[in-house]
Amino acid sequence: MKLSNYLIATLKEAPSDAETKSHQLMVRAGMIRKIAAGVYNFLPTGLRVFRKVENIIRDEMNKAGAIEVMMPFVTPADLWEKSGRWDIYGKELLRFKDRADRDFCLGPTHEEVVTDMVDREVKSYKNLPITIYQIQPKFRDEIRPRFGVMRAREFTMKDAYSFDVNELEAEKSYIKMFNAYKRIFERCGLTFKAVEADSGNIGGSFSHEFMVLAETGEDLVLSCNTCEFAANVETTGIKDVSIARNDKDFEPLAEVSTPKMTSVEEVSSFMNVSSEDIVKTLFLESDEELIAVLVRGDHELSLTKLKKFLGSDFLDLADNKVLKENNIVKGFCGPIGVNFKIYSDNSIKDLTNFITGANKDDYHCQGVNYDRDFLVESFGDFREAFDGDSCPIEGCTGSLESTRGIEVGHVFKLGTKYSESMNAKFTNQDGKEKNYYMGCYGIGVGRVVAAAVEQNNDENGIKFPTALAPFQVVIIPTEKTKGPALSKAEEIYDYLTNSSFEVALDDRQESPGVKFKDSELIGIPFQIRIGPKSLAKGVVELKNRLTGDILEFDQNDYDGIREKLNELF
Template sequence: MKAASYFFKTYKEVPREAQTPSHILMHRAGMIQKLSSGIYSYLPLALRSLKKIETIIREELDSRGCQEVLMPAVQPGELWEESGRWNYYGPELLRFKDRKNADYCLGPTHEEVITDMVRRNLTSYKQLPLNLYQIQTKFRDEIRPRFGLMRGREFIMKDAYSFDVNEDDAKKSYKIMYDAYNAVFKRCGLEFRAVDAATGAIGGDMSHEFQVLAETGEDEILSCGSCSYSANVEKAVSGKVVEKPLKSGSKDISEVHTPGMKTVEEVASFLSLDPSMLIKTLIYLVDDKPVAVLVRGNCEANESKIQAFLGANAVAPADEETVKRVTGAEVGFAGPRGLKEGIAILVDKQIYGDTGYACGANKTDYHLTGIDPENDIKADKNGDFTFALEGDPCPHCGGTLKKFRGIEVGQVFYLGTKYSSPMKCIFIDNEGKEQTAVMGCYGIGVSRTMAAAIEQNHDDMGIIWPAAIAPFEVIVIPIQGGNDLVENTAENIYSELKKSGVDVILDDRNLRAGVKFNDADLVGYPVQIICGSRLVEQGLVEIKVRKTGEKSEVKIEEAPEVIKEMLLAL
């Protein structure tokens, strides 16, 4: 490819809304254009990079027995009625009607369509296992699209779905995909972690997210320094052991007047207690039913864990009215004793490590002191309902957990029969009995992976592509246009490289050297070959490695070989 006729243009300035490195740089490098909120066009440079990511994905999946399909982006509402998600899925699902007034939606994911596709073909256990995937544009009407490709409404996703005869086999399929994803992101040249992930309303215990490590990531993960344990903070477990106190606390519960003191800090300092010696009573609506969750004053309640523990669809903090109703007091004075009948009380197990707590009295302006959780709280359940913290011991090996920020670029999920059962995706097993297929689903955000690569790999000058997913591996830059020797040398090296299969672009634009250098650094080609008259006359060209900034001079005829070797290391 020659730059003079290539459809791209670089910018010094960026639109006001671009905030993050990937958004700013992809715009400045002329890779993407916003068409509407959260909706972008991919220009040739971006598409080249996307295709490289897609190729890696295809190779890794195909070699593991997956088969590619392509499903419609527009899906009939009735399929979603069948799975039960038509009403359940929020406004993220873009719904619309056709001319006959029938319901349709733009696919945010394809469980329904794939399940329908498979059930129409599936009759015998002999057809399983099956793993189908597609690479396709998805649409989710995000509340707040932002950060360019990182959280768009329209995005490119690879989604795969596995079908197995039973749970054990489904778990094998899961493992295969887990391995495939590790291979994909490794080949993309990204630094990432596979982390334990919360499963949300699906329930169950099996899900991993693939997180590209980057400061701008929206997710927080905790990763052990000594073993392979990594988990999303929503899911991460602290290895801290809670030991019960030897003697039970005093039996004297007293009521203390705490006028207007609603926060943990206010109450703790008034009572001269450490915040950890307060019991925070939080009222949640779990699938619209109020539930009280008790955590220590210095801890944060973890809604994901509550949701997982209760197997609920939705967990949200209760509104003020509900709190008043179940506690009989203003917000800020909730406590475990004297709640309205029938409210389940969940106690975070860390609370059992001490005695002599203070808590709300369920009476406006009053708190209780001298609480011994063992004896004074009628817990329905206890468990882990708080966040693990950086510095906590690892639950597996006792090492120390360290916090990272990550960008979720993939997730693997064991589904069980959540879709296959209501949608009757069944087959006849080897005993002649009807069985329901056991499913898994596996996503990779392709466009987000490209953005994440930039978030992770850039500097002040621009993008620093991992060679495997760079739009071009090499740029040849002739400077001092009009000098035939320079131009011919550049042209020769370019053709030479192209002939041997290197992805190369020739910057034959009639521009000043500085502009070409800056553009090359901005777009982030891993290797630059600079042909200037002074060196060329000595039979030399300069090679610059984008990542390190390292420059070297090599003989013109050796340049192609040197480049090829360099690329292997990038």
């Protein structure tokens, strides 16, 4: 590629809305441009990197036996109604009507479409197992898109779906994909970790996330300092270490005036008690009913865990309106006298004589004890784990450490969730119809690019791993006018191009400094520099972006340059 005929859209300054390194650098390097919140153009160099990632993914998917298809971006509501997700998915699903007033949405994921497709085409166990994948745009109307293409509303995802005859076979498919994912992220040159995860809106029984470790990651990963355990905070279990409570020490229940003390911190300092002696009461709306949940004052409720425990599709904090309708006094909530089911975190089991809200303005209760003062519907693990918690693995005495991660891939065991709801079946060996056992596997392509930038940069710009760089090598003649350096550069350019390298020739009418800076900002791993200075010595120079090393070659030693590059790629 001759850069005089190319689009190098580099900027000296990043737009003020770019917060993370990767966002700033991708804009400055001229890879992406925003055209609406969470919606981006990929400019030529950005697309080249994107394609590199895409091709690595495609290659590994094909090697793992997955078959590529393409499903539509626009999907009809009836498929979503069939699976039941039309009502569950909420505002993230961008819905619209066509001219005939029929409901559609932009696909945020494709379980429905692919299940329908496979169900139509596959009739027999003889056609199984089968894993279908596509690399295609998705749209999720995120509450808050941010960090450039890291969390965009429109984004490209590789999504694969496996169909098997039974659970055991499905597990094999899962492992195949899991291993393919490891190879993909290794080839992309990323430092990552596979962790246990919650399966969220997609549903299913079991899942792993692939996390690229980075400061700016949006997820919190907890890993054991002793064993192999690692999981997303959302799903990290807490060992139930509660002991039997001594019933004899019950104090009388009493109300205490706590004017305007609505937070745990305020109440604990006002009453001079530790936050562990306070129990927070939260009211939540689930699918059908309002429930109350108790967690210790120093703990955080995990909506994810509670949702899983209750088996409900919808669970959220009750909003102010609902609270008012039920005469719940915000800031002074307590479990005493409420007629909703009360769920309580395991850590409460231990507690005697704790403090809660009194359900009336400016009062808390002290000397509160469950069973005596209120009844708990069920105890369970409902709080979020944090740094320093003990490892949830049986027999392990290690403790958890947290790191931040960018979720670049996610693999799920779905089981028969979708094949049942959509009545998708094949005929088994015994002539009976059976639901498919499914798995689903996603990778955010743009997010992999952003994660690579986030993990690989310095003060000069992006240091792309060689497998992802937009060009493998750029040839920089350091004289502007046509002369011996340019003709030498063109010769080497032709030679390396014919040797199947991805070469850029920076023949723009720019000063050398500009070319060096651009090349380093964009993240091209090697520069070949040719100028009056080097030619006077009869050499050309090869500079390594990653190490800063400069090698000299005889100006006619094209083979030597080629061999060196071959070594490095």
